[in-house]
Amino acid sequence: MSLQDRPIFQHLWAYAILAVLIVFVLFPLVFTFSQSLMTNQEVNRWPPPLVPREATLANYQQLFTQPDLKLDIWLRNSLFAAAAYTTAVILICSPAAYAFARLRFPGNNLLFGLLLVTIMIPSQVTLIPNFLLMRDLKFLDTFHALIWPGAANVFGVFLLRQFFQQIPAELEEAAILDGASYWGRFWHVILPLSTNALTALGIFVFLGHYNDLLWPFITTSSLEMRTLPVGLQVLNSSYAGQYRPLVLSGAVFATVPIVLVYIIFQRRIIKGVTLTGMGGR
Amino acid sequence: MSNTTGTIPTSRVTGQATSRFQLRMRTREALAAYLFLTPFFAFFLIFVVRAVVQAVSMSLYDWQILRPGQVYVGLGNYQELMNDYVWWISVKNTLVFMLITVTGTTVVALAAAVAVTQPIKGQGFFRVVLYMPTLLSVGVVSLIWVWLLSSQYGIINYFLSFVGIRPVNWLGDESLVIPALSLTTIWWGFGFPMLIFIAGIQGIPDTLYEAARIDGANSRQLFWYITLPLLRPTLLFVTVTGVISHFQVFGQPFIMTVGGPGRGSYTVIYYLYEIAWRAFRMGYGSAVAVSLAVIVASFTAIQFRLIGRRVEY
Numbered sequence: 116m117s118l119q120d121r122p123i124f125q126h127l128w129a130y131a132i133l134a135v136l137i138v139f140v141l142f143p144l145v146f147t148f149s150q151s152l153m154t155n156q157e158v159n160r161w162p163p164p165l166v167p168r169e170a171t172l173a174n175y176q177q178l179f180t181q182p183d184l185k186l187d188i189w190l191r192n193s194l195f196a197a198a199a200y201t202t203a204v205i206l207i208c209s210p211a212a213y214a215f216a217r218l219r220f221p222g223n224n225l226l227f228g229l230l231l232v233t234i235m236i237p238s239q240v241t242l243i244p245n246f247l248l249m250r251d252l253k254f255l256d257t258f259h260a261l262i263w264p265g266a267a268n269v270f271g272v273f274l275l276r277q278f279f280q281q282i283p284a285e286l287e288e289a290a291i292l293d294g295a296s297y298w299g300r301f302w303h304v305i306l307p308l309s310t311n312a313l314t315a316l317g318i319f320v321f322l323g324h325y326n327d328l329l330w331p332f333i334t335t336s337s338l339e340m341r342t343l344p345v346g347l348q349v350l351n352s353s354y355a356g357q358y359r360p361l362v363l364s365g366a367v368f369a370t371v372p373i374v375l376v377y378i379i380f381q382r383r384i385i386k387g388v389t390l391t392g393m394g395g396r
Numbered sequence: 397m398s399n400t401t402g403t404i405p406t407s408r409v410t411g412q413a414t415s416r417f418q419l420r421m422r423t424r425e426a427l428a429a430y431l432f433l434t435p436f437f438a439f440f441l442i443f444v445v446r447a448v449v450q451a452v453s454m455s456l457y458d459w460q461i462l463r464p465g466q467v468y469v470g471l472g473n474y475q476e477l478m479n480d481y482v483w484w485i486s487v488k489n490t491l492v493f494m495l496i497t498v499t500g501t502t503v504v505a506l507a508a509a510v511a512v513t514q515p516i517k518g519q520g521f522f523r524v525v526l527y528m529p530t531l532l533s534v535g536v537v538s539l540i541w542v543w544l545l546s547s548q549y550g551i552i553n554y555f556l557s558f559v560g561i562r563p564v565n566w567l568g569d570e571s572l573v574i575p576a577l578s579l580t581t582i583w584w585g586f587g588f589p590m591l592i593f594i595a596g597i598q599g600i601p602d603t604l605y606e607a608a609r610i611d612g613a614n615s616r617q618l619f620w621y622i623t624l625p626l627l628r629p630t631l632l633f634v635t636v637t638g639v640i641s642h643f644q645v646f647g648q649p650f651i652m653t654v655g656g657p658g659r660g661s662y663t664v665i666y667y668l669y670e671i672a673w674r675a676f677r678m679g680y681g682s683a684v685a686v687s688l689a690v691i692v693a694s695f696t697a698i699q700f701r702l703i704g705r706r707v708e709y
Contacts, residue, residue: 128615129511133522136508139583140526146551147540163551211436219422220429226437233444235693237644239665240685241447243454243678247461248447267439297428326533328647329665333673347535348651351542359543366539373531381524388527388588389595 151364158360174364185338186368189346196261197324203266204320212275213301230269249334260334271316278312315387343369451682459679473683485659486667489574496578498638505586509593530587534647541580542652567653570660577648589634596630636699643692664688
């Protein structure tokens with residue numbers, strides 16, 4: 116066996132690509148974490164130090180004592196709003212998807228066509244009208260504004276409809292013989308068989324909401340109602356100039372929960388993302 | 397129904413009863429369907445259909461939030477937009493950003509996917525780590541990269557100094573700021589298309605590769621003549637979703653550069669935000685939003701025609 120034929124050498128190019136990409140991905144994260152443990156003086160130095168001379172948690176302490184920063188509340192707001200929004204999307208979209216996938220009714224094609232048309236329209240078109248509606252309903256600066264406007268998620272209906280259609284009809288027929296109602300068939304037969312699709316949609320919708328910046332920025336105003344992405348913008352605009360490591364520690368603080376969740380559920384998340392991606396084609 | 401009970405052959409009377417029974421079942425089914433659809437369509441009508449209609453109608457008014465009565469101006473807002481140089485700067489910046497980001501993301505994601513699907517060790521590890529940045533929020537990503545790209549203390553400039561490149565003012569130079577934001581976005585976003593490509597590659601039958609290998613094809617030929625042609629539908633999906641999502645870029649310029657330097661990183665959504673929530677011109681802002689929708693929709697249509705036709709081979 117020559118050197119060239121050994122598997123490790125045969126795929127050397129693959130390892131090379133992956134090594135470069137791993138450094139590309141990890142270096143900014145590790146560097147940010149490392150510099151978040153430095154003093155203000157040490158960070159503003161040339162060449163940029165990679166490892167703190169003396170690691171300090173002072174920046175993290177500052178993060179929670181500055182009166183204009185409320186990272187714990189922002190994180191809580193983000194998690195709560197995203198969770199409530201995800202629940203709303205699943206409860207509202209899954210019955211609609213079941214009707215489109217399994218039930219015969221006049222106007223089926225017409226209504227589904229309407230959804231198809233709107234998926235081409237970028238959501239920013241609805242930004243101004245929905246903002247004005249929130250204002251008129253006195254929903255500005257409340258969780259209502261963060262939860263309801265996006266609850267009719269067209270993509271969610273598409274994905275679930277496609278998944279429901281693949282479930283064999285025989286499984287539902289058993290329930291029909293038992294005299295189950297339409298709701299019973301949906302709730303006790305179809306939904307339990309769709310946990311994969313529901314989790315996938317849930318992850319997708321949750322992350323999308325958790326990452327949103329513009330909508331929470333315009334609909335919230337008080338320090339106590341900001342979400343994490345909005346709060347990080349506040350942190351950056353007030354401290355980037357004179358206190359960089361504080362900004363970096365804020366970035367790390369916002370990263371840790373999501374990375375922890377990711378490490379625990381990575382298999383499910385990756386499978387889910389692939390499923391939603393394929394569902395979107 | 398009468399067959400399953402196994403009694404007398406169907407007479408005219410029972411036939412009518414059966415069809416009436418079926419009709420009733422049909423009605424019940426339709427009724428159930430409408431009930432299932434009601435919650436969704438209630439939200440859909442209020443927050444999507446009404447909003448889109450209102451956006452179009454508002455774009456015909458000089459609609460200012462701090463004024464009680466609104467003035468009808470017909471297509472005046474659109475005429476103003478056509479002559480608004482900031483709008484055209486924003487469109488140009490957004491197009492350049494989108495082109496660089498979609499190209500970069502697709503190339504990096506494809507390279508990662510092809511490498512990760514080789515029979516190598518640590519596949520799972522590579523996939524998990526490479527997807528990680530995609531989970532971060534735009535706030536975190538912006539805070540990290542604004543510092544990496546800093547002109548004074550930035551680590552990127554430090555690395556470039558090794559190859560003799562003098563400090564570059566990435567975010568302060570009008571001609572570099574968009575590529576810098578693109579680089580940030582490629583780092584952030586290539587994980588999703590990577591997973592889609594991985595799924596696409598795994599869907600290609602192994603027999604094709606085996607046959608080509610028997611014919612003496614090497615890795616590069618396998619990629620150009622099997623993987624890439626068969627990935628065309630996936631490529632279409634990745635580029636279409638990429639074009640649509642990157643055309644809507646907002647957070648990176650908003651946090652990292654505040655649209656600057658000058659108007660060097662104004663994007664369409666950033667300009668929309670500024671018109672509607674800084675200048676409070678909601679009518680003009682609606683015209684921007686509607687124009688954005690027209691641009692995005694035509695992009696999607698063009699792309700589907702271009703690549704879609706070649707998908708059938």
